[in-house]
């Protein structure tokens with residue numbers, strides 16, 4: 001089922017992610033994602049495309065009523081389960097396709113999270129639909145993706161222009177509107193290159209899928225790098241200006257907006273009717289050589 005090619009990266013990723021995430025997760029994406037997600041104690045959480053499950057396990061340790069990770073890569077799940085065996089947290093891991101989750105009944109979860117996985121899931125519409133189906137009314141779907149406006153696989157590059165002591169950083173993007181499948185090269189051993197599949201979708205496409213699945217977006221964040229990332233990643237200082245990641249929080253089947261009850265108080269309130277109330281560098285995210293910087297996946301040395 002691992003059509004995306006993630007089995008070949010599983011051991012390498014597990015080493016890098018460990019229990020805390022690699023540099024890019026730890027010092028760029030995760031702090032914002034975790035703050036958007038908020039308290040997890042007592043919640044039932046589904047982690048779509050969980051990889052080695054370090055976050056699934058974290059939520060179980062933080063007192064989630066249930067924390068389940070699903071991934072299409074059997075090799076990634078082996079690492080997740082091995083970690084769980086060695087240091088039990090109470091998390092569970094299932095092999096499956098995020099776009100088809102027959103093992104879960106409707107309304108089963110309070111939160112669905114897809115952390116840096118939605119752009120790697122072929123059937124993005126299906127995954128969002130399933131997230132909606134398995135969420136209880138008012139449940140939240142929180143996901144992070146490579147920023148569809150600024151980090152479009154090999155079609156986005158940093159442009160750094162220097163004039164005396166001044167430098168201007170911009171991001172050159174081509175082919176934004178075109179949905180497409182891309183093969184991402186990963187130099188995982190210094191000698192060997194593995195490939196995964198990723199799926200670029202313009203922002204409006206994500207928004208359409210969300211709306212069609214009964215979601216309303218209530219928050220968007222574009223994480224800034226922390227000091228550690230600015231220091232250790234060559235792209236860190238650039239990301240202070242231009243974000244390479246996007247985090248979205250959407251609520252499922254939001255309550256209809258009701259107008260406030262009219263007050264039969266003073267004549268004044270009745271009459272007003274108010275209610276209370278020049279050096280272009282190819283970079284970015286994907287397909288880096290080891291030792292150079294990486295996208296979200298961060299192959300920065302020392303990460």
Ligand SMILES: C[S@@+](CC[C@H](N)C(=O)[O-])C[C@H]1O[C@@H](n2cnc3c(N)ncnc32)[C@H](O)[C@@H]1O
Nearest residue numbers: 006049050051071072073097098115117120121
């Ligand atoms: C970049 S990794 C992110 C893993 C993890 N969330 C993290 O942040 O470390 C993307 C993951 O999505 C998984 N994936 C891709 N397509 C999937 C699908 N259709 N269903 C479930 N998981 C999928 C891959 O196997 C891979 O583990």
